[in-house]
Amino acid sequence: MANRIFAAVLLVVTLGYAVIAFTAIKAPFQYDPLGPESWPRILSIVAILCLLVILWKPDDEAFDVTRKVWFRLTAAVAMLFGYAELYEPLGFILSTILFGTILSAMLGAPLLRALGFGVAAGVAGWLLCVTLMDLNLPEGELIAPLFETHQQGES
Template sequence: MTFNDRIFGVLMIVLAVAYGWGATQLPEPFGGSEAVGPETFPLLLSVVLALSSLYLIVRPDPDNAWPWSRTGIELVIAVVVLVLYAMLLQPLGFIISTALAVGTLCWRMGARPPRAYLVGAVSGLVVYLVFNFALDLALPLGLLSFLEVS
């Protein structure tokens, strides 16, 4: 079953290269001479992903089987939720899309839906406030853009 890890490793290297290339396409910040720009964190993530993928290719798990049971279905659901999250981030905004994504993932992990979506809403709001006010990094508000303070 080491073949599964190697296939996954190759796919993840392709993803790491694409993600790293996408990070280099981000626009330069105003001033342009900062050592840490908008591409720094995505590039770091792509390097970590590439190194982890190489490890999977070189040293695969000898007893690895694809999870075709309920676990496999839950993994597919999680991937679909994360893809939808990325697609809805701009139109719905960070708070709403994060509330929906985190709430759905919590629910799929066993939480009751009202509590799961409450956790999602609180998570989205708290992370937005930290990024916007503590870190001074703008996140999209989308449908909630009427709350934006000039």
């Protein structure tokens, strides 16, 4: 069943892809026998054939995900989106502390240790990546002014 639903969703997407390939993509002028539309057309036909085979004869597999696991997964994905959302505004250190603590706590780490892990990951990650390897990570809009005043105070 899960196979069929998944294949059906993909089929809708692929049909959209095919419609665009057959109607919308056009080069204003071209010298080659194959334009930008031919390859997507071939691919869409192959994909549709594959999907039809799967719809016709799906493997009968149990999609054994309990409600509890669904909840965990949704929570994890929500946290990832939240982490991505806060990455620049809060900066690497704060957002990582937050994300590391909450996710490891949800996955069963004792609360204090989770906090320790989050803080360690945020601070050590920053020191390792920015100070040592010179990679580009967000300071954070909230933190940046602090850094600046600090630097001004030094200079």
